[in-house]
Amino acid sequence: MIIDCHAHLVPPSLLEAIRARAQDFPSIKLMEDGGFSFAGGKPTRPVSKPLSDIAARLKWMDEQKIERQVVGGWLDMFAYEVPAEEGVKWSRLINAHLAQTAKSEPRFVPLATVPLQNGARAAEVLCEAHAAGFKGAMIGTQPKGKGGVLDDPSLKPFWEAADQLGSVIFIHPVFESGDDRVHDYGMANAVGRITDTLIAMSRLIYAGHVTRYANAKIVAGIGGAALPYVIGRLRRNFLLDREKLGDPDAALAAMYYDTIVQDPRALRYLADIVGADRLMMGSDMPFPIGDLAPLNIVAGTNFSDAERVAINGGLAQHLFGL
Template sequence: MIIDCHAHLVPPSLLDAVRAQAASFPSIKLMEDGGFSFAGGKPTRPVSKPLSDITARLKWMDEQKIERQVVGGWLDMFGYEVPAEEGARWSRLINAHLAQAAKSEPRFVPLASVPLQDGAAAAEVLREAHAAGFKGAMIGTQPKGKGGVLDDPSLKPFWEAANELGSVIFIHPVFESGDDRVHDYGMANAVGRITDTLIAMSRLIYAGHVVRYANAKIVAGIGGAALPYVIGRLRRNYLLDREKLGDPDAALAAMYYDTIVQDPRALRYLADIAGSDRIMMGSDMPFPIGDLTPMTVVKDAGFSASEAAAMNGGLAEKLFLK
């Protein structure tokens, strides 16, 4: 089975529900151009048509010979800035419509959203999602808004729940990378998503979370960002203060990765560092910065037939479908 492990979907029914239930979400404003503002903050980008065009998505999947697609929501609209109770309602609304989309079109495999602004609420929503059939959640790198960290002590209940449930936790960069220097030349996508993910994952590694919560299946998106390339520096830093820091080699060996590196040499290097058995084919559909012919890089990297089969669906089937 060919499975795309990394894509995004905003079901059309969700947008209709947002308009109909606006009074239930006083901190969330749907802008005239189709974007959102959370707690009076900077508006997001508009929801693009490809995020919600299910017919076009299925056509693309057919063209790429992709049988199933793992879909999280859209990171811009996760709303970590709003009050916790409202955020929990918001995540539940997103999850209900993702679940309905997957029920209507079984080729989609949904990942839940959780209210990371509050660890206890995030744990509760994650448990509800598992009870509803979700295998895990897609979470952003910066809970509580710009500058938030995934190793925040208040998130302990969430990580404990993910560990207990054996959740797949797909970690994904957010709209604001945390560095204003990347907002020119298209660098927010080319570079900002990488640095954002690298910093978030490095904190989780050094905090010991990856090993401590080893039953949670942590996926580091965008091919692990720059983690494989900087493993030497991460290791050296660990050796300088190993009594206080988590082991980066153990963490990289325990995580999972997608193939969205756009260069077969980079994919081979990721496999050399983390192991080919930890990598899953992904597209980041429908975003142009993703890989819209995602099996090509696996083919061009020259993996064996068994390695390629595992990357193109075998591993994802174990994580998301069993």
């Protein structure tokens, strides 16, 4: 089974429901261009057609010989900035429409959205999602909005629930990287997503979360960002204060990674650092910065046949119970 482990989907029915239920979300404004503003913040990009064009998505999957696709929502829409109770309703709405879409088109494997601005409520929604058939959630790097951290003590109930449920927790960069220097030259995508993920994951590692909540299956998106490349510095920092910090080598060995690195040399290096058995083929569909022919990099990297089978779907099939 060929499985794309990293993609995004905004069901058309969800957009219709948002328009119909606008009064239920006073902190969320639907902009004229199709974007959103959360709690009066900077408007997001518009929802692009490829995010919602299911027929085109299935056609692309057929062309790429992809049988199943793991789909989270769109990070721009996760609304971590709004009040917690409103965020709960928003997450439930997104999850209901992702589940409905996956039921009508079983080639999609949905990842839930949770209101990460509140750890207890995020845990509650994650439990509901598992009861509805989800295998885990896609979460953004900055809960509570710009500058938020995933090791925030208030998120302990969420991480405990993910551990108890054995959730797949896919960690993904958010709309704002947290660094205004990347808003030129297309660097928000090329570089900002990397630095955002690197900082968020490094905090989780040093906080000890990756090994403490070892039953949660943490996926570090975009090939683990720069984690494999800076493992030496992460290790050195750990050795300088090992009584207080989590072990980065143990953490990297415990996580999972997609293949979205766009260079076979980088993918081979990632495998050398974390092990080829931790890799899953991914596309970041439908975004152009992703890998829209994702089987090619796996074919073009020095892997054994058995490793390619696992990367192209075997591991994802196991993690998601397909």
